[in-house]
Amino acid sequence: MTTNLGTSPDEVQFRFRDDEPVDHATVTVDSCCDQTNATAVRIEPGDDTRVLLPFLDRLALVEVNFPAFGDGRGYSSARILREAGFTGELRAVGAVLIDQLSHMRRCGFDSFAPDKRLDEEDALRAFATWENVYQRAADARRTIADKRHEA
Amino acid sequence: MYRYDQYDKAMVDARVAEFRDQARRRLEGKLTEDQFKPLRLMNGLYLQLHAYMLRVAIPYGTIDARQMEMLADIADKYDRGYGHFTTRQNIQYNWIKLEDTADALADLATVEMHAIQTSGNCIRNISADHFAGAAADEVVDPRPYAELMRQWSSFHPEFTYLPRKFKIAVIASEKDRAAMRLHDIGVRIVKRDGEVGAEFYAGGGMGRTPMIAPLIRDFVPIDQMITYAEACLRVYNRYGRRDNKYKARIKILVHELGAAEYIRQVEEEFAHMLSVGVEPPREELARIAEYFAPPAFVDGPKTVDRSDPDFALWVDRNTHRHKHDAYVSAVISLKPAGGIPGDATSEQMRLVARLAREYSFDELRVMHTQNLLLPHVRIADLPAVWQALDEAGLGSPNMDTIEDIIACPGLDYCSLANARSIPLAQRISERFAETGRTEVVGELKLKISGCINACGHHHAGHIGILGVDKKGTENYQLSLGGSEAEDVSLAKITGPGFDEDGVIAAVEKVTDVYLAARSDGERFLDTYRRIGMEPFKEALYG
Ligand code: HEM
Ligand code: SF4
Numbered sequence: 001m002t003t004n005l006g007t008s009p010d011e012v013q014f015r016f017r018d019d020e021p022v023d024h025a026t027v028t029v030d031s032c033c034d035q036t037n038a039t040a041v042r043i044e045p046g047d048d049t050r051v052l053l054p055f056l057d058r059l060a061l062v063e064v065n066f067p068a069f070g071d072g073r074g075y076s077s078a079r080i081l082r083e084a085g086f087t088g089e090l091r092a093v094g095a096v097l098i099d100q101l102s103h104m105r106r107c108g109f110d111s112f113a114p115d116k117r118l119d120e121e122d123a124l125r126a127f128a129t130w131e132n133v134y135q136r137a138a139d140a141r142r143t144i145a146d147k148r149h150e151a
Numbered sequence: 152m153y154r155y156d157q158y159d160k161a162m163v164d165a166r167v168a169e170f171r172d173q174a175r176r177r178l179e180g181k182l183t184e185d186q187f188k189p190l191r192l193m194n195g196l197y198l199q200l201h202a203y204m205l206r207v208a209i210p211y212g213t214i215d216a217r218q219m220e221m222l223a224d225i226a227d228k229y230d231r232g233y234g235h236f237t238t239r240q241n242i243q244y245n246w247i248k249l250e251d252t253a254d255a256l257a258d259l260a261t262v263e264m265h266a267i268q269t270s271g272n273c274i275r276n277i278s279a280d281h282f283a284g285a286a287a288d289e290v291v292d293p294r295p296y297a298e299l300m301r302q303w304s305s306f307h308p309e310f311t312y313l314p315r316k317f318k319i320a321v322i323a324s325e326k327d328r329a330a331m332r333l334h335d336i337g338v339r340i341v342k343r344d345g346e347v348g349a350e351f352y353a354g355g356g357m358g359r360t361p362m363i364a365p366l367i368r369d370f371v372p373i374d375q376m377i378t379y380a381e382a383c384l385r386v387y388n389r390y391g392r393r394d395n396k397y398k399a400r401i402k403i404l405v406h407e408l409g410a411a412e413y414i415r416q417v418e419e420e421f422a423h424m425l426s427v428g429v430e431p432p433r434e435e436l437a438r439i440a441e442y443f444a445p446p447a448f449v450d451g452p453k454t455v456d457r458s459d460p461d462f463a464l465w466v467d468r469n470t471h472r473h474k475h476d477a478y479v480s481a482v483i484s485l486k487p488a489g490g491i492p493g494d495a496t497s498e499q500m501r502l503v504a505r506l507a508r509e510y511s512f513d514e515l516r517v518m519h520t521q522n523l524l525l526p527h528v529r530i531a532d533l534p535a536v537w538q539a540l541d542e543a544g545l546g547s548p549n550m551d552t553i554e555d556i557i558a559c560p561g562l563d564y565c566s567l568a569n570a571r572s573i574p575l576a577q578r579i580s581e582r583f584a585e586t587g588r589t590e591v592v593g594e595l596k597l598k599i600s601g602c603i604n605a606c607g608h609h610h611a612g613h614i615g616i617l618g619v620d621k622k623g624t625e626n627y628q629l630s631l632g633g634s635e636a637e638d639v640s641l642a643k644i645t646g647p648g649f650d651e652d653g654v655i656a657a658v659e660k661v662t663d664v665y666l667a668a669r670s671d672g673e674r675f676l677d678t679y680r681r682i683g684m685e686p687f688k689e690a691l692y693g
Binding site: 045069076079083097099102104107125129137145147148149 | 156158159161162165169172173176181182186189190272302303305306307308309310311312313314385388389393423427428429430431432434435438
């Protein structure tokens with residue numbers, strides 16, 4: 001059964017993609033696995049993201065919900081999806097705050113639908129916090145160590 | 152010693168700018184205190200009983216003279232002229248104002264220092280063997296590996312909102328001088344058939360449910376160490392408990408799953424991660440290691456005139472064997488009898504910095520025992536070093552004795568405390584110094600925590616003291632038989648608790664039992680392990 005879940009494109013405040021946003025509701029991870037036609041799904045912190053891996057081809061949108069900003073499981077969910085080759089929209093929803101944006105971006109999120117709209121200027125500054133990065137992550141940025149040792 | 156390049160420097164500067172912006176948004180009301188709290192914690196700013204406390208990172212405990220002088224300046228400029236060195240090889244300032252914090256952080260950044268991730272539910276400052284690079288028994292210097300981990304764990308995008316704090320220690324010898332197995336992850340760098348690799352332990356910790364970390368892999372090839380650590384953290388981030396903060400540490404996950412199942416999940420994630428490719432390029436470890444190349448040691452005398460008995464005692468107690476036979480490592484005791492364990496005044500910090508410059512290749516260490524260390528002192532220079540230390544009140548010959556107490560801040564500073572720790576430590580060290588018992592008893596590690604959170608490592612004390620609240624009065628529980636070293640064990644409670652005078656008397660009684668029962672060469676801990684708890688109980692409650 002499709003439950004009416006998820007955010008609409010109007011609620012997306014920041015989006016780093018050129019394709020048309022999916023404009024229908026998401027389903028839970030459980031129903032996504034049962035329903036062969038679902039193209040948008042919403043992951044809760046307790047869900048095992050890996051059960052979605054067989055269905056990535058048909059998914060255009062994955063929402064990862066952050067009911068509380070201090071619950072960091074969604075960061076792992078995002079990276080796992082990107083590591084598995086997911087190229088659709090990965091949207092962070094819920095308690096998405098300024099100071100989480102740069103990390104979420106690195107974990108592979110490319111759209112953001114915060115519960116409370118964020119100050120645009122503060123957010124843009126936050127996205128640009130790290131000119132360089134130490135770790136390899138889902139964003140495929142060259143790391144500081146890579147730069148140090150490039151030929 | 153490691154030096155920042157333009158990238159490391161830019162990272163720390165970016166962090167200071169970010170924190171300034173966060174503090175501004177907090178003051179403008181754009182961030183609630185709830186939202187601001189984890190951010191300030193990740194910048195080392197804690198709210199204590201009376202004021203903010205700033206915890207400054209000293210990665211793997213290594214610091215140079217210029218940095219120590221900056222710590223002294225910060226103590227004078229933003230605090231009350233002193234600082235407190237901690238069991239995680241950090242320094243804490245107890246009287247910092249919120250509005251000064253960004254300036255203090257900017258000052259620190261000028262000498263390649265910061266307060267990043269010294270608190271909060273993230274990977275904390277990485278600690279290491281304080282004798283690293285000097286100890287005669289190390290396989291390699293563990294610090295390059297710790298530095299590689301420092302970079303990996305700094306601002307890690309996936310692991311900034313873990314279920315709970317995460318502490319990592321790195322050593323590279325059979326002897327454990329960093330309480331390695333009482334960390335969330337403990338790493339021992341080892342050599343197998345000439346290859347360097349890492350032995351991993353996971354799920355240790357103190358707090359209210361102390362646990363010793365089990366071995367989870369006996370050899371991770373060194374060029375996969377970061378990948379393996381990443382796998383350990385990912386499993387923890389996904390499955391560590393978040394429903395109860397007292398059960399959120401990795402030790403509970405490993406315990407509830409069982410080590411075998413945790414290992415299985417980590418191995419699966421590890422295999423996957425290897426295919427993703429998260430390891431830094433091999434050359435990076437080599438680049439870092441160059442900074443830790445041994446200084447230019449020169450041959451010299453291996454003995455020194457010991458005719459002054461005070462000096463001889465200090466040499467025996469406070470120096471440690473060095474890999475070069477004309478050198479020793481010299482412990483600077485921050486435990487004067489009757490003093491506050493770990494406290495140093497700005498003047499003392501400046502003196503220690505000068506000694507490091509003159510006598511120890513510009514290097515200092517912060518020890519997890521809340522002392523300082525000159526890692527490379529020529530044996531010929533020991534009299535001069537000792538004299539300077541002694542004049543500054545830093546020459547107590549008491550390393551690893553009952554005066555060398557680890558104590559948490561306790562009720563004097565901490566809002567979670569049940570009881571005071573510092574005054575108790577002061578009274579015990581004073582008493583043993585006065586009666587001359589310290590030397591008679593020899594090695595005896597006493598550790599005091601003001602509450603069940605165990606910041607003072609009481610579970611790992613040969614003697615542990617825990618402050619508990621008994622109907623609104625301070626009460627102390629005594630425990631025996633803990634160790635944080637390679638013979639790691641958790642202390643057991645003796646029985647009903649004591650009031651302050653009572654617990655001091657109890658410590659004396661316990662040492663009476665030891666002195667009467669010990670056989671040749673036995674430390675307190677050895678005797679306890681041989682004769683068991685009963686004779687001690689008898690003396691205490693019989
Ligand atoms: C007033 C400030 C402090 C507060 C509020 C505080 C709070 C805590 C809490 C709540 C825990 C338990 C964590 C858990 O079990 O999950 C803890 C553990 C610990 N703290 Fe503190 N602490 C303070 C100061 C210190 C200081 C000064 C040190 C270093 C000397 C320190 C070192 C530790 C250590 C080593 C542990 C045990 C680690 C473990 O559980 O594995 N803390 N602290
Ligand atoms: S052990 Fe308890 S009293 Fe002591 S510092 Fe930690 S939280 Fe505070």
